Structures are given as C-alpha cells and as structure tokens.
Amino acid sequence: MKVYWDKRFESKEMVWGEEPSRTVNHAMDVFASYNVQTVLVPGSGYGRNTRHLSCHFSVVGLEFSKSAIEMSKGWDEKTRVIECSILEPFNLENKWDAIYCYNVLHLFLMEDRMKLIHNSMKQLRDQGIMYFTCFSDQDQRNGRGSVLEDNTYEYKEGKAAHFFTEQDLIQHFAGMRVIETGLLDEEIPSSETETEKYSLRYIIVQMV
Numbered sequence: 166m167k168v169y170w171d172k173r174f175e176s177k178e179m180v181w182g183e184e185p186s187r188t189v190n191h192a193m194d195v196f197a198s199y200n201v202q203t204v205l206v207p208g209s210g211y212g213r214n215t216r217h218l219s220c221h222f223s224v225v226g227l228e229f230s231k232s233a234i235e236m237s238k239g240w241d242e243k244t245r246v247i248e249c250s251i252l253e254p255f256n257l258e259n260k261w262d263a264i265y266c267y268n269v270l271h272l273f274l275m276e277d278r279m280k281l282i283h284n285s286m287k288q289l290r291d292q293g294i295m296y297f298t299c300f301s302d303q304d305q306r307n308g309r310g311s312v313l314e315d316n317t318y319e320y321k322e323g324k325a326a327h328f329f330t331e332q333d334l335i336q337h338f339a340g341m342r343v344i345e346t347g348l349l350d351e352e353i354p355s356s357e358t359e360t361e362k363y364s365l366r367y368i369i370v371q372m373v
C-alpha cells in the first residue's frame with residue numbers, strides 16, 4: 166500500500182484538488198459544539214482537509230507517504246504531520262478532543278480497519294468525538310473487481326475498498342455512542358479536467 170500511495174503523490178500534484186470535502190465544515194460545526202480544541206487526522210494526505218481544520222483547531226496529521234507530507238508542509242503550515250503507519254499503535258503522549266478521518270477506513274481489510282479504529286480510540290480523551298467518512302454500499306464502484314472479503318473488492322488493480330452499509334459502519338464503532346450517521350455524494354477531482362462521483366457514508370461517535 167505504501168508503494169501505491171508514494172507513487173500516487175510523487176508527481177506532487179494535488180490529486181483531489183484544493184477544495185476541502187463538505188464533511189470538513191460539518192465536522193467543524195460538530196467539533197465546535199463539543200468544545201473541541203485539538204484534532205488528530207489519521208491519513209492526512211497532502212493536507213486538503215487539514216488546512217481548513219487547522220484554521221480553527223490545533224491539528225496533528227498522521228501519514229506514511231513522505232511525498233504527501235512534503236506537499237502538506239507548503240500547503241498547510243499550521244498542521245504538524247507525524248510520519249508513521251496508522252496501523253501501528255500511535256504511541257502519542259497527548260489525548261485528543263477529536264479525530265477526523267476522511268476516506269481512509271474503507272481502504273483496509275477487516276483486521277486493519279479494526280486496528281485503525283482501536284488505535285484512534287486509544288488516542289481520544291473521555292467524551293472525545295470521532296468523525297469518519299468512507300465509501301458506502303451505494304457507491305457505483307461497489308461490486309466491481311474480485312471479492313477479497315465480505316463487501317470488500319479489489320475495485321482497481323492493487324487497490325481494495327470496503328463498501329459500508331449503515332449497520333456495518335455502526336458495528337465497526339461498537340462500544341462508542343453514535344451521535345449521527347449519514348450518506349453524502351461528493352464529486353472529487355481526479356485530474357485537472359475530470360471529476361469522479363463518490364457516494365460516501367459518515368459516522369460521528371463519542372467516547373463514553
């Protein structure tokens with residue numbers, strides 16, 4: 166996977182453009198209503214979304230692609246990015262008020278999805294909030310390519326995705342209080358002239 170992502174970012178182009186996801190504004194509203202000051206962002210990429218979060222909160226990103234980290238330094242000076250794998254225990258000293266994780270969870274098979282969620286939970290303070298987005302079962306890519314696990318396909322060569330129903334997503338976060346779930350459609354640039362449509366799900370949960 167690291168090879169795939171290093172290659173994806175090596176051109177130093179902003180592969181999903183400069184505009185943040187709509188979920189960033191939603192997350193910021195929710196975080197503000199829970200008095201969030203600090204936000205941890207696993208799989209922060211080149212900072213497309215952290216740039217907006219870091220205008221309002223103290224933000225730390227976790228990312229394993231050196232190219233993405235280099236790009237984020239120029240694009241989002243306020244966010245500190247730590248080079249690490251989010252599938253290994255984070256081992257950070259602080260506990261965070263909130264975690265925002267955009268379109269990373271669906272990239273992994275079951276065992277690694279649970280690692281990401283448990284690693285994130287360990288880094289959250291009591292009553293802390295997590296906002297995760299992922300591919301939904303409504304997405305046009307669902308069912309394409311070879312089956313790797315239940316509802317998980319190699320939909321592009323060398324790239325897996327898990328497609329979440331609402332129930333499945335809630336089950337992944339068992340033990341946390343579910344504040345809200347929802348579906349949203351997003352159109353994301355895939356090159357300078359083209360965009361791709363995605364049907365995403367989000368979940369907002371609280372540590373109890």
Ligand SMILES: C[S@@+](CC[C@H](N)C(=O)[O-])C[C@H]1O[C@@H](n2cnc3c(N)ncnc32)[C@H](O)[C@@H]1O
Pocket residue numbers: 166170181207208209210211212213214227228229230233249250251252266267268269272
């Ligand atoms: C689909 S991109 C999303 C990027 C970012 N969240 C955004 O919204 O722009 C997935 C990101 O997760 C990173 N990533 C994937 N697996 C990782 C891992 N095991 N450890 C750290 N980062 C990882 C990739 O390098 C990439 O930047």
